[in-house]
Amino acid sequence: MTQQAAPQKVEAQRIRIFDTTLRDGEQSPGVALNHTQKLEIAHTLARLGVDVIEAGFPIASPGDLEGVSRIAREVRGPIITGLARANRADIEAAARAVEAAEKARIHTFIATSPIHMAKKLQLEPDAVVERAVMAVQLARTFVDDVEFSAEDATRSDWAFLARIFKAAVEAGATTINVPDTVGYTTPDEMRDLFAFLKAELPAHVYLSSHCHDDLGMAVANSIAAVEGGARQIECTINGIGERAGNASLEEIVMAFHTRRDHYPFETGIRSREIYRASRLVSRLSGMPVQPNKAIVGDNAFAHESGIHQDGVLKARETYEIMNAELVGREAAVLVMGKHSGRAAFRKALNDLGYEDMPDDKVQYLFGRFKDLADRKGQIFSDDLRALVESRADVPQTFSLEGFQITSGMNMTPVAFVRLQTPDGPVDATSHGDGPVDAAYAAIARITGLNPELETYRIQAVTKGDDALGEVSITARYGEKLLSGSGVATDIVEASARAWVRIMNMIVAGMGAERREGDMAPGRL
Ligand SMILES: CC(=O)SCCNC(=O)CCNC(=O)[C@H](O)C(C)(C)COP(=O)(O)OP(=O)(O)OC[C@H]1O[C@@H](n2cnc3c(N)ncnc32)[C@H](O)[C@@H]1OP(=O)(O)O
Numbered sequence: 214m215t216q217q218a219a220p221q222k223v224e225a226q227r228i229r230i231f232d233t234t235l236r237d238g239e240q241s242p243g244v245a246l247n248h249t250q251k252l253e254i255a256h257t258l259a260r261l262g263v264d265v266i267e268a269g270f271p272i273a274s275p276g277d278l279e280g281v282s283r284i285a286r287e288v289r290g291p292i293i294t295g296l297a298r299a300n301r302a303d304i305e306a307a308a309r310a311v312e313a314a315e316k317a318r319i320h321t322f323i324a325t326s327p328i329h330m331a332k333k334l335q336l337e338p339d340a341v342v343e344r345a346v347m348a349v350q351l352a353r354t355f356v357d358d359v360e361f362s363a364e365d366a367t368r369s370d371w372a373f374l375a376r377i378f379k380a381a382v383e384a385g386a387t388t389i390n391v392p393d394t395v396g397y398t399t400p401d402e403m404r405d406l407f408a409f410l411k412a413e414l415p416a417h418v419y420l421s422s423h424c425h426d427d428l429g430m431a432v433a434n435s436i437a438a439v440e441g442g443a444r445q446i447e448c449t450i451n452g453i454g455e456r457a458g459n460a461s462l463e464e465i466v467m468a469f470h471t472r473r474d475h476y477p478f479e480t481g482i483r484s485r486e487i488y489r490a491s492r493l494v495s496r497l498s499g500m501p502v503q504p505n506k507a508i509v510g511d512n513a514f515a516h517e518s519g520i521h522q523d524g525v526l527k528a529r530e531t532y533e534i535m536n537a538e539l540v541g542r543e544a545a546v547l548v549m550g551k552h553s554g555r556a557a558f559r560k561a562l563n564d565l566g567y568e569d570m571p572d573d574k575v576q577y578l579f580g581r582f583k584d585l586a587d588r589k590g591q592i593f594s595d596d597l598r599a600l601v602e603s604r605a606d607v608p609q610t611f612s613l614e615g616f617q618i619t620s621g622m623n624m625t626p627v628a629f630v631r632l633q634t635p636d637g638p639v640d641a642t643s644h645g646d647g648p649v650d651a652a653y654a655a656i657a658r659i660t661g662l663n664p665e666l667e668t669y670r671i672q673a674v675t676k677g678d679d680a681l682g683e684v685s686i687t688a689r690y691g692e693k694l695l696s697g698s699g700v701a702t703d704i705v706e707a708s709a710r711a712w713v714r715i716m717n718m719i720v721a722g723m724g725a726e727r728r729e730g731d732m733a734p735g736r737l
């Protein structure tokens with residue numbers, strides 16, 4: 214039986230995004246998503262604006278079948294598809310899984326390269342064509358929308374590809390997918406292959422690419438496929454997938470967006486949802502995103518070196534080809550470190566409220582900042598505050614004389630604290646959520662000052678059993694932002710010393726007015 218596909222209009226410049234995070238992405242070693250996680254990702258993909266969600270491989274397990282079914286029942290907007298080998302059981306499982314979808318597709322595939330046909334399938338090419346035709350015809354008895362893929366297409370004979378694809382289209386396939394299954398092809402080859410297939414196949418067929426990243430060319434190959442005639446790209450969030458992964462959705466979409474002058478194509482992706490989707494997939498899949506990953510990596514919109522920071526401060530476009538906000542991220546950050554220069558240092562001080570500082574003071578602090586950066590690597594906002602404030606001597610209105618803490622499991626921590634004050638030693642006892650909180654409450658009782666703790670950071674400043682711990686805190690007191698640190702081998706003591714320093718700063722009227730800068734100095 215031959216079943217011609219219903220005529221469809223292939224849009225000239227609009228590229229369909231077929232997201233396979235939940236199928237090929239889940240084939241990343243170690244990743245196994247449960248139904249609820251898959252559903253959450255699928256809703257996020259729908260909000261992101263993908264055209265097709267490949268929700269799983271229903272024959273793989275009862276869990277996968279149920280996962281695809283739930284997505285088909287509950288997610289509206291994109292086409293929902295499930296993968297099936299070219300056999301009856303797989304196709305029937307896929308059909309069952311997607312039957313409740315608003316727009317259902319079955320995606321069936323068989324390998325076409327000489328090595329896959331001979332060694333893996335152990336089938337003659339004629340038999341492979343027969344299987345493909347049977348699979349597409351069977352799938353068309355369930356749904357109108359059938360995609361056929363020739364696995365390992367890029368290592369297949371082109372004439373044979375044209376033959377099997379024509380047979381699949383005659384059998385009713387509406388989308389023809391050309392996978393670079395082992396990430397072997399090059400952009401030139403991909404462009405030529407698609408141009409060849411476009412000339413061979415009817416105009417109503419959607420041509421699709423599916424690229425793997427074994428040689429780091431998945432995105433370039435996908436874009437080359439589009440130049441050759443593809444109008445659907447298969448890709449995944451964060452580029453996760455089998456082995457080195459798949460073409461990364463965010464990179465493709467932003468390449469089209471940013472280089473519209475060069476690539477006159479558009480997608481339906483709402484780019485501002487990209488970062489959120491990336492974070493979700495990373496969290497649920499347990500696959501961290503490498504910091505230098507394009508678009509979604511931690512460093513993708515961060516500038517660390519002084520020459521770049523100076524350029525960005527003068528005109529962002531000097532070192533930024535897209536705005537972070539465009540992909541749903543915060544504005545680019547200037548990371549303060551040993552490569553930073555004076556321009557970024559001054560900007561960071563200004564953002565922290567230390568404006569109008571004389572040049573000689575900035576110069577002195579800059580030297581100390583470089584020393585600190587050499588020792589510490591990245592410098593955060595509270596490090597800078599401590600650097601500035603450590604210059605000024607804080608009058609010792611209060612000083613820590615002693616303390617005793619009682620704390621343990623299933624009991625409320627209680628702190629006894631003694632401070633030296635202008636009126637002599639004063640004691641107070643208080644409880645809290647933890648030993649530090651209890652000590653802070655006792656100090657507040659003695660001083661009568663109760664600033665709001667904003668950040669609390671602890672780090673070891675020396676090594677070994679008797680390591681010194683440095684507690685750095687920032688606190689808000691009215692409009693003032695104050696920072697202090699304390700060092701001791703006991704972390705409660707270090708915390709109490711930092712807090713007493715804040716009290717002394719309040720009494721001395723110190724602290725900076727906070728201003729919201731458009732560029733955060735360092736990452737808090
Ligand atoms: C390129 C890709 O990413 S393809 C998708 C890959 N994804 C997966 O494989 C994940 C899910 N897979 C699974 O859960 C299992 O492999 C199953 C359920 C699909 C099959 O499991 P099993 O029946 O135990 O078979 P097994 O995986 O060992 O071998 C695959 C069989 O499918 C055959 N096969 C492979 N591709 C196809 C195809 N497209 N059409 C028909 N048969 C195929 C193989 O030749 C082999 O057949 P054989 O057992 O007669 O030699």
Ligand SMILES: CC(C)C(=O)C(=O)O
Pocket residue numbers: 237322362363364365390392393394395423425
């Ligand atoms: C089944 C196809 C689309 C695939 O995942 C591949 O060849 O990589």
